[in-house]
Amino acid sequence: MTTTVTDVDETAVRDFEETFRGELIRPVDPAFDEARTIYNAMIDKRPGMIATCTDVADVIEAVNFGRDHDLNIAVRGGGHNGPGLALVDDGLVIDLSEMTGLRVDPEARTVRVEAGCTWGDVDHATHAFGLATVSGVISTTGVGGLTLGGGHGYLTRMYGLTIDNLLSADVVLADGRFVHASADEHPDLFWALRGGGGNFGVVTSFEFRLHPVDTVVAGPLFWPLDELETTMRWYRDWLAQAPEDVYAFYLVAEVPGDPFPEEIHGENVCGLMWCYLGPEERVKAVTQPAREVAEPLFEHIGAMPYPALQSMFDALYPPGDQWYWKGNFVRELSDEAIAEHRRFANVPTAQSTMHLYPVNGAVHRVGTDETAWSYRDANWSMVIAGVDPDPDNKETITEWTRDYWQALYEHSADGAYINFMMEEGMDRIRATYGSNYERLREIKTKYDPNNVFHVNQNIEPAT
Numbered sequence: 001m002t003t004t005v006t007d008v009d010e011t012a013v014r015d016f017e018e019t020f021r022g023e024l025i026r027p028v029d030p031a032f033d034e035a036r037t038i039y040n041a042m043i044d045k046r047p048g049m050i051a052t053c054t055d056v057a058d059v060i061e062a063v064n065f066g067r068d069h070d071l072n073i074a075v076r077g078g079g080h081n082g083p084g085l086a087l088v089d090d091g092l093v094i095d096l097s098e099m100t101g102l103r104v105d106p107e108a109r110t111v112r113v114e115a116g117c118t119w120g121d122v123d124h125a126t127h128a129f130g131l132a133t134v135s136g137v138i139s140t141t142g143v144g145g146l147t148l149g150g151g152h153g154y155l156t157r158m159y160g161l162t163i164d165n166l167l168s169a170d171v172v173l174a175d176g177r178f179v180h181a182s183a184d185e186h187p188d189l190f191w192a193l194r195g196g197g198g199n200f201g202v203v204t205s206f207e208f209r210l211h212p213v214d215t216v217v218a219g220p221l222f223w224p225l226d227e228l229e230t231t232m233r234w235y236r237d238w239l240a241q242a243p244e245d246v247y248a249f250y251l252v253a254e255v256p257g258d259p260f261p262e263e264i265h266g267e268n269v270c271g272l273m274w275c276y277l278g279p280e281e282r283v284k285a286v287t288q289p290a291r292e293v294a295e296p297l298f299e300h301i302g303a304m305p306y307p308a309l310q311s312m313f314d315a316l317y318p319p320g321d322q323w324y325w326k327g328n329f330v331r332e333l334s335d336e337a338i339a340e341h342r343r344f345a346n347v348p349t350a351q352s353t354m355h356l357y358p359v360n361g362a363v364h365r366v367g368t369d370e371t372a373w374s375y376r377d378a379n380w381s382m383v384i385a386g387v388d389p390d391p392d393n394k395e396t397i398t399e400w401t402r403d404y405w406q407a408l409y410e411h412s413a414d415g416a417y418i419n420f421m422m423e424e425g426m427d428r429i430r431a432t433y434g435s436n437y438e439r440l441r442e443i444k445t446k447y448d449p450n451n452v453f454h455v456n457q458n459i460e461p462a463t
Helices: 010-019 055-067 119-127 142-147 186-194 225-241 280-293 307-311 335-344 361-365 391-410 426-447
Strands: 021-025 049-052 073-074 093-097 102-105 110-114 166-172 176-182 202-209 215-224 246-254 268-276 302-305 320-329 353-358 380-388
Touching: 010 021, 010 055, 010 380, 021 307, 055 073, 055 093, 055 202, 102 119, 102 225, 110 119, 119 142, 142 202, 176 186, 186 202, 202 320, 215 225, 215 307, 225 246, 225 268, 225 307, 225 335, 225 380, 225 391, 268 280, 320 391, 353 426, 361 391, 380 391
Parallel strands: 049 093, 073 093
Antiparallel strands: 021 049, 102 110, 110 202, 166 176, 166 202, 215 268, 215 302, 246 268, 246 353, 320 380, 353 380
């Protein structure tokens, strides 16, 4: 049985404070409410202590303190986790958000990133050299959580998952040891970190491979919602043979205000979000089939710096909204599944949405057993997100998300991208890792036999 921070002898707490260089925040401290606030305002957890780390030594001290006193331990990076697993009631939060060091090696085309960085931090640093790596679609997302879950985004069809570009990681283990994990050092741990979530230790830094990505040609294309079935069937067939330097995720949404034309504000639409890595003069030919399948209601596609694309959704989805999301991997978009998408596509609030993110192309060239991510044969990672700033709409967005997801479940794979899961239980986790699950349990037993790191999409030790 775990204990709470209030059960810990104050002498032990003072000893911890003396060896800890960062800030220890308790519920009585003025900074507590701000420190426990994360991206999803639906989450209202009250940790017993938040240990804001300044360096690896602080992380080691915090892990040792939490383990020795049998506390529930959560690890916070960017705080974007949907079910709020960056926090834990009455336990210890190891907060990495102040650890934001970065170093780009433009000749080797690598970047080393501390675990408190956001993807906006990474994009800012690497763009100066005309380089980038694979990440998500909102720049305020933390590097750690996205990477450990697998990671996919605009560069995925060309360059794979984020974990396919991970070269090494520094990790504080449950027993307080500090190790370097790579293909050559602790290769079993390195395998597990690539998709296995935060189960195996606290990753304090990541080293990524970079690619020559500077200016991209990108932007949205919207069709009237009545064209959903026609355009989604076309998209299904087009994506399978599309060149890997063109990426487009399919969406249903409500058109927000500026910068869109006033006459379509508030209209429910379906559409695509493009990212083309080829020359700008070829983009019209590449995207023309989307105009031929149905007349667009609106489109704006043009050249922009890659960081501008990465931050395009930031203003639409600021911290502090209510979020409820669910996801699934999708191998095939059957006509029956498309009909269900049309049935639920009238979103309940202005920010609620459904996205089908492509995970084919380069992702398919990595074997199922080469990383912990087991759905290498999936073509899409789907997320259905109910979003609204008003807490009074919590039930509305939650019900829409659950009903939509349930209607698509029988048309989807059994597992999901763990970063698009709520707290859904062991069966979903087992299904998500498939044939890799037992190997992950064995590695968990080796590196965290007592399940110290269990506030996550948890993989239990084999013993």
